Amino acid sequence: MKRVLLLLASSACATSAQSARPVDPGTTEVTVSLGRAASLKEPSRSPSGESDPLAKGVAEGAWTGELMIRHGMTDGFDGGLRLGRMPGLGGLSVAAVDLKVRVVRSPRVVVSLGGPAGIVWEETPGPSYLGAVAVPTLYLGMEVSPTVELVAAPKLHLIFARGEAMEQAWGLTIGPRFTEPRRRWAVHPELGITRFADTTLLLLGFSVSAGD
Numbered sequence: 061m062k063r064v065l066l067l068l069a070s071s072a073c074a075t076s077a078q079s080a081r082p083v084d085p086g087t088t089e090v091t092v093s094l095g096r097a098a099s100l101k102e103p104s105r106s107p108s109g110e111s112d113p114l115a116k117g118v119a120e121g122a123w124t125g126e127l128m129i130r131h132g133m134t135d136g137f138d139g140g141l142r143l144g145r146m147p148g149l150g151g152l153s154v155a156a157v158d159l160k161v162r163v164v165r166s167p168r169v170v171v172s173l174g175g176p177a178g179i180v181w182e183e184t185p186g187p188s189y190l191g192a193v194a195v196p197t198l199y200l201g202m203e204v205s206p207t208v209e210l211v212a213a214p215k216l217h218l219i220f221a222r223g224e225a226m227e228q229a230w231g232l233t234i235g236p237r238f239t240e241p242r243r244r245w246a247v248h249p250e251l252g253i254t255r256f257a258d259t260t261l262l263l264l265g266f267s268v269s270a271g272d
Contacts, residue, residue: 074124075233075250075265076213078140079243080170080201082162083132089271095124096264097146122146126267128158136162142176151183152190160199172199191221201237209237217254229256233263245270 077093123146130140139159146152156178164171177194181187197215204210217229233252239245245268252263 074231074254074263075252075267076197076199076211077126077128077248077250077265077267078130078160078199078211078269079209079237079239079246080172080199080211080213081209081243082136082138082160082172083130083271084243085132085134087132087271089130089269091126091128091130091267091269093124093126093128093265093267095126095266097122097124098262100260100262130158136165142178152180153183154178154180154193156193168203170199170201172201173197174199189222191219191224193220194218195231204236206241207239209239211235211237211248211250213252217256227256229254231255231263233265235265243271 074097075093075095077091078089083089124144125146126142126144128140128142130138132138137160139157142154142156142158144154144156156176158174158176160172160174162170162172174197175194176197177192179192180190182190195215195217197213200212200214202210212234213232215231215233217231219227219229221227231252231254233250235248235250237246237248239247248265248267248269250263250265250267252265254261254263
């Protein structure tokens with residue numbers, strides 16, 4: 061249980077940190093993200109931190125940081141690499157490949173499918189493989205104005221913790237993405253939840269993107 065919760069909180073794309081629109085062909089976009097994950101379970105109901113390491117109340121939890129690099133391959137298709145880290149809980153890190161393809165496009169709405177997948181390891185007291193994650197994600201983007209896109213991202217977390225059977229969890233993030241008409245930069249605050257068994261994780265994220 062502990063390992064699965066940590067994999068959930070530290071996995072790449074717990075927040076989307078990207079537009080529903082794939083990056084333009086030949087363009088590279090770099091994104092830096094900061095996030096916060098906490099369990100909504102009351103601390104008094106989880107006397108053992110071993111069973112739920114994030115059950116410290118909404119005011120506390122774990123910080124996460126992430127670097128993502130995406131490149132536009134063709135029209136409607138991009139790919140990226142994501143490297144995330146959660147200090148303080150064993151020094152968790154995650155590396156993932158993140159592909160995204162557009163499936164619907166209209167003047168104001170874009171729908172894309174993504175499939176981030178990667179491995180998670182613990183860095184202290186020494187490097188130790190914890191497991192793997194795959195997060196099929198549906199990106200729904202609606203243009204509110206030429207410089208604001210509302211992005212919702214429902215997702216399914218598939219967690220392959222070392223030595224344990226595969227687990228599933230459902231998540232959703234939503235937030236406005238502020239940019240400029242040529243989309244050379246963007247800031248993207250997000251709010252999300254992830255539901256696993258009897259535990260709900262609250263996710264807060266903020267990302268800054270810049271591209272050529």
